Structure formats: C-alpha cells, structure tokens
Amino acid sequence: MNTDTHRFxxxxxxxxxxxxxxxxxxxxxFGDVQPGAEADRxxxxxxxxxxxxxxxxxxxxxxxxxxxxxxxxxAPLRDAAEIRYRQEVLRDLEERSVLEPIRWFGEEMRRxxxxxxxxxxxxxxxxxxxxxxxxxxxxxxxxIRLASGLAAAGLRSxxxxxxxxxxxxxxxxxxxxxxxxxxxxxxxxxxxxTYSLEIEGKRIKVGRYGDEPDYGAEVLQTFEKFRQGAxxxxxxxxxxxxxxxxVEAAILDRVALLFPGVFAELEAFREGHRGYLDATIAEFDRxxxxxxxxxxxxxxxxxxxxxxxxxxxxxxxxxxYGRDVFDLALANRLLREDARVVTNxxxxxxxxxxxxxxxxxxxxxxxxxxxxxxLHHLAxxxxxVPGREARLFLFDRLFTHFEREESIETLSSKLExxxxxxxRILEAATPNSILIMNESFLxxxxxxxxxxxxxxxxxxxELDMLCVSVTFLDELASFSPTTVSxxxxxxxxxxxxxxxxxxxxxxxxxxxxxxxxxxxxxTYDGIKRRLDPEAGEGRGE
Numbered sequence: 001m002n003t004d005t006h007r008f009x010x011x012x013x014x015x016x017x018x019x020x021x022x023x024x025x026x027x028x029x030f031g032d033v034q035p036g037a038e039a040d041r042x043x044x045x046x047x048x049x050x051x052x053x054x055x056x057x058x059x060x061x062x063x064x065x066x067x068x069x070x071x072x073x074x075a076p077l078r079d080a081a082e083i084r085y086r087q088e089v090l091r092d093l094e095e096r097s098v099l100e101p102i103r104w105f106g107e108e109m110r111r112x113x114x115x116x117x118x119x120x121x122x123x124x125x126x127x128x129x130x131x132x133x134x135x136x137x138x139x140x141x142x143x144i145r146l147a148s149g150l151a152a153a154g155l156r157s158x159x160x161x162x163x164x165x166x167x168x169x170x171x172x173x174x175x176x177x178x179x180x181x182x183x184x185x186x187x188x189x190x191x192x193x194t195y196s197l198e199i200e201g202k203r204i205k206v207g208r209y210g211d212e213p214d215y216g217a218e219v220l221q222t223f224e225k226f227r228q229g230a231x232x233x234x235x236x237x238x239x240x241x242x243x244x245x246x247v248e249a250a251i252l253d254r255v256a257l258l259f260p261g262v263f264a265e266l267e268a269f270r271e272g273h274r275g276y277l278d279a280t281i282a283e284f285d286r287x288x289x290x291x292x293x294x295x296x297x298x299x300x301x302x303x304x305x306x307x308x309x310x311x312x313x314x315x316x317x318x319x320x321y322g323r324d325v326f327d328l329a330l331a332n333r334l335l336r337e338d339a340r341v342v343t344n345x346x347x348x349x350x351x352x353x354x355x356x357x358x359x360x361x362x363x364x365x366x367x368x369x370x371x372x373x374x375l376h377h378l379a380x381x382x383x384x385v386p387g388r389e390a391r392l393f394l395f396d397r398l399f400t401h402f403e404r405e406e407s408i409e410t411l412s413s414k415l416e417x418x419x420x421x422x423x424r425i426l427e428a429a430t431p432n433s434i435l436i437m438n439e440s441f442l443x444x445x446x447x448x449x450x451x452x453x454x455x456x457x458x459x460x461x462e463l464d465m466l467c468v469s470v471t472f473l474d475e476l477a478s479f480s481p482t483t484v485s486x487x488x489x490x491x492x493x494x495x496x497x498x499x500x501x502x503x504x505x506x507x508x509x510x511x512x513x514x515x516x517x518x519x520x521x522x523t524y525d526g527i528k529r530r531l532d533p534e535a536g537e538g539r540g541e
Contacts, residue, residue: 025166025280028159029072029287031085042071050400051373051436052329059332060297066113067289076380080313080394086291086382087310088157093295098160101149102288108142109285118242124249126256126263130190132270137187140180143281147171163284170278179276186269189262195255204247206254294383301331301386306341311379311390315432318393318466321347325387327371328378342500343387344368346486353482354460354467358474358507363488364500365470366438372468373398373436393466396432399425401440414443419452426459435460437469450475457483474507 026034048054057073077083092098112135119131150164170176194209244252256263298308307324324343331341342364346355355372357365375385379392401422404414418441429435437456441449450473460467461480469476477485485507491497 025162027287028089028163028284029086029290031082031158033077033079033082039075040068040071042074044070044074045076045377045398047373047377047398047400047436048074050402050438051370051377052327053374053377055329055332056374056378059329060293064289064293066110067286069286069290069293072287072290073381076377076395076398077382078394078396080315083313083380083382083394085157085159087384089159089291090294090382090384091310092153092155092157092160093291095153097153098150098155099292099295101146101153103292104149105142105146106285106288106292108138112138112142122243124244124252126249126252126266127244129266129270133183133186133190133266136179136269136273136276137183139277140176140183143167143171143176144180166280170281179273182269182273186262186265189265193255193259193262195258197251204251206251206258208258298384300335304335304341306331306343306386307388308384309387309389311375311385311387311392313379313392313394315394317350318353318464319347319349319391320393320466321345321389321391322375322385322387323389325371325375325385325390327367328374328386329370330367331386344371344502346372346502346504348466348484351482352484353464354457354469354479355484355486356477356479356507357468357470357486357488357502358472358477359488359502360490360498363490363498364502365488367500368486368488368502369436369438369468369470373400373434376434393432393434395434395466396430397428398434398436399429400436400438401425402438403440403442415441418443422456426456426463429463429465431464433463433465435465435467437467437471439470439472446473449473454479477507 030039044054044057048057057070060073061067061069077086093102115131115135115138119128119135122128122131147164147167150160150167155161155164196207196209196212198205198207301308306326323345325345326341326343334341344364346368348355357368359365371386375387375390376392376395376398378385379390380394385392401418404417404421422440425435440456441452444452453469453471453473453476457467457469457476457479461482464482477483484504486502486504487507489499489501489503491499
C-alpha cells in the first residue's frame with residue numbers, strides 16, 4: 001500500500017457515534033451483501049493480464065491512487081441483484097444534479113485530508129491545532145451541503161437514497177450539530193483576535209490592538225489621485241513553507257497569552273474531536289470515487305461517438321449477445337492515437353455455448369476473444385460495458401488459456417506447460433464458468449494440436465460452459481451442435497486488408513497468405529525477380 005493510500009486510511013480510523021444514522025445502511029457499493037475485509041484484500045485475478053483488464057483498470061483509476069480503488073475492480077459480484085444495485089447508482093450519476101454535489105464533496109474531502117496530513121508533519125502545536133480546525137470546518141460544511149444537494153437531486157437508486165437518509169439523520173444529530181457549532185464558534189473567536197506588533201531592532205513587542213491608526217490605508221488614499229489606468233502587476237507568488245518559523249511561533253505564543261480563552265478552546269477542540277470523521281461517510285467518500293471514475297472514463301468515449309450500456313446480467317440463462325461491442329483496452333490506445341475503433345456483434349442462443357474464431361492472422365481474432373472476457377468481467381462488477389446493447393452471463397469463475405513464453409526455470413517444455421495449465425483449468429471449472437482460449441498448442445504439430453484441442457472441447461461441451469476459442473484449426477468450427485463459427489474478414493477488393501470485423505459464418509479455410517504475399521511482392525516469382533533484376537528486364541519488366 002502506497003503512502004497516499006495509507007494517509008487515506010488514517011482518516012477512516014474514526015468512531016461512529018451511536019444514533020448517527022439508520023443502522024440498515026452500509027455501503028453504496030454493496031447492497032444486501034456484507035463485503036467484509038476481503039473486499040480490500042482482493043488481488044487481480046489470474047486472467048487480468050491475458051484480457052488486458054489490468055490496462056483498463058489502470059486507465060479508469062488513474063489520478064485516484066489515494067483511494068485504493070483497484071480491489072473493487074478485482075472482485076466480481078456473485079449476485080445479479082448486487083450488480084443492478086451498482087448500475088442504479090451509475091444511472092443516477094448521469095444526472096448533473098446528482099453528479100455535481102458528489103463530485104464537489106469528494107474534492108472537499110480531499111482538501112480536508114490534505115490538511116490533516118499536513119498537520120501531522122508540522123512542528124508547532126498551535127499550527128497543528130489550526131489546521132485541524134480548518135479540516136473539521138471543511139468536513140462540516142461539506143456534509144451539510146451534500147445532504148442539501150442530494151435532497152434536491154431526485155435520487156432513484158437504492159444506494160444513494162439509503163446514504164442520503166443516513167446523511168440527513170447524521171447531519172441533524174446532536175453530536176454533529178455540536179461539532180459544527182463548536183467549529184463555527186471557534187473560527188469566529190479566532191477571527192476576532194487582533195493584536196499589534198512593535199518592532200525595535202531585533203525586539204518585537206506583542207500587544208493588544210488599541211485602535212491605532214491604519215497607516216497603510218492612509219498611504220493608499222494619498223497616492224490614489226496619481227493613479228493613471230490599470231497599472232501593470234509586478235507581483236509574483238512567493239511560496240512560503242507550510243511550517244511557521246521560530247519568530248512566527250514566538251509571536252503566536254504571546255498572542256495566545258493575550259487571548260487565553262480562545263486558544264484554550266482551540267487546544268480542547270483538537271483533543272475532544274480527534275475522531276470527528278464518521279466512518280460511514282469516510283467509506284462513502286471512497287466508494288463514490290469508484291462510480292465517479294467509471295462515469296468519467298465512459299464520458300471520454302462518449303465524446304467520440306462510442307457507446308456504453310448497462311448489460312442485462314443473469315445466472316439463469318447462458319444466452320448472451322453484444323451489439324457494437326469493442327475491446328476497451330485497445331480503444332483506450334486508439335483514442336490516444338486518434339484512430340478508428342471497430343465494433344463487432346455476437347450472439348449465443350440455446351444450446352450454443354462455444355464460439356470458434358478463425359480466419360487470417362492479424363484480423364482481430366484475439367481482440368474479439370479478449371473483448372468477450374472484458375465484457376463479462378466489467379458486467380460482473382456493475383460497470384457499464386463498451387457497446388450499444390448486451391446480455392451477459394453471471395459466471396462463477398473465468399479462465400484464460402493464452403500462449404506463454406517458455407521459461408527455463410520450470411525445466412518443462414512449452415507443450416507440457418500448456419497441458420498442465422489447461423488441466424488445472426478443467427479440474428476447477430464448473431458449468432457456470434467461462435473459458436477463453438487463444439491459439440493454444442502452437443508449439444506442437446498440426447495433428448497433435450487438433451487432437452489435443454478436440455479433447456479439450458469435448459470436456460468443455462460436457463461441462464456445458466461458455467467458451468471462446470481462437471484457433472487456426474478450421475475443423476473445430478463445426479465440432480458440435482453447441483459450437484458457433486465466427487470468422488475475421490478482409491476487404492473483398494483487397495484481401496490483404498483486414499477489416500477487423502468478426503462475423504458469424506462457417507470457416508472457409510482461407511488464411512489469405514497468398515494475397516498478402518502478392519501485395520508485398522513476396523511470392524516466389526516476385527522474390528526471384530528482385531534477386532535477379534536481369535530476368536525481369538528480359539521480360540520487359
């Protein structure tokens with residue numbers, strides 16, 4: 001855990017006073033499920049890297065590292081009702097009247113934490129007390145304004161309605177009102193502290209302000225008549241260190257002697273309200289960032305015309321489909337390059353379970369397989385998915401079998417490693433699992449690869465699990481009645497050009513290698529002519 005995350009955690013070590021809010025509300029991320037500590041301990045699933053989901057999560061959470069959001073993106077939900085609970089909150093955030101108060105509250109809480117963190121580094125106690133008071137003031141104002149903003153927003157989601165009810169109860173409770181009133185009274189008291197400094201050489205005398213004349217105002221008034229237009233501003237910012245120096249601290253100590261009452265209250269305030277931050281509100285601050293991060297990431301693509309949707313997610317049926325769906329990790333990169341994103345469709349109807357993807361190399365087959373896995377994972381954590389419309393299966397486990405580089409440390413052949421991994425997968429898989437395979441067993445002969453893949457497909461069919469398999473073995477496209485063939489396509493006018501469209505049709509057995517070779521003059525005759533220019537000249541070329 002990085003330092004910033006640790007500091008965020010420090011602000012959550014607060015006591016929740018009895019009676020502050022409805023006991024039924026727990027979280028805007030988890031509805032009826034109590035996540036427990038495991039929600040914060042979740043690690044990236046094994047399939048994350050194969051599906052480029054690590055890149056997606058990095059992009060979504062960028063700039064919010066202090067909140068430690070990644071565990072929320074690592075842990076799929078197991079209940080469709082819990083997924084709908086999150087989707088409801090995200091739909092609410094599409095309304096500006098809901099989005100803006102929550103976003104503003106997050107910014108204020110960040111300011112508050114920055115003050116508390118800075119206070120820990122300061123040396124002088126009175127300055128620490130002042131920072132603490134400022135932080136408490138920000139917190140009180142932010143909580144009150146958030147309650148007011150949400151009240152006027154017309155909330156529909158169960159999560160935000162529950163939190164708003166909690167927040168209203170909390171901000172009208174006696175403990176909070178006492179905190180807010182003490183904060184306002186103490187700030188007013190400190191604002192009323194006035195004093196004078198008499199400086200003689202190296203001696204500074206601190207005294208009460210006795211209505212001495214303000215010579216600064218008199219000087220400005222004298223020179224006002226010489227002003228001609230707006231003067232050029234030659235001022236520049238001088239960044240002073242946050243810590244007071246010893247002279248400032250000594251002056252403040254003597255001011256405190258002149259006003260002992262208000263400074264005694266300041267010291268007592270910090271001691272008496274160290275745990276002012278309500279634990280439920282602190283957790284809301286963090287969980288809201290999950291939704292804000294998702295919302296902002298989606299908006300980046302909406303500006304380009306790419307669409308996201310809230311998929312229907314069910315564990316009762318394995319019929320699945322996607323309309324205009326795309327690989328989100330690839331789209332992130334293409335967006336930075338100002339390049340076009342190609343979308344695709346797919347559908348599986350009973351009894352279909354397995355999609356066999358074949359076709360020419362570099363045609364988007366692996367991207368399609370990754371996209372299928374990305375869609376299911378993002379849907380399982382309640383996020384919008386890239387596409388116009390989707391219906392997806394709520395899996396229990398998701399497995400990937402992608403090619404791995406051979407490791408000299410294992411003392412095993414690449415084929416043996418591939419077989420060991422697929423065996424572990426099939427032993428752990430259930431009918432509710434999803435398997436994504438990408439050109440497995442490339443290290444062996446064609447006959448052996450076909451035999452091994454058929455055996456694996458036979459077990460997949462017996463398990464009745466969903467599967468996407470990218471393969472160069474066209475024979476698998478009609479393996480069983482549960483198998484669907486999809487093929488990457490090329491431009492009919494130029495077979496060497498990939499369209500990156502994956503369509504549902506029978507495999508045609510064409511790899512288009514000849515078309516590519518002809519385009520780049522790499523056929524036998526083409527290479528021969530390049531090596532023997534005279535032969536070409538003899539034919540008038």
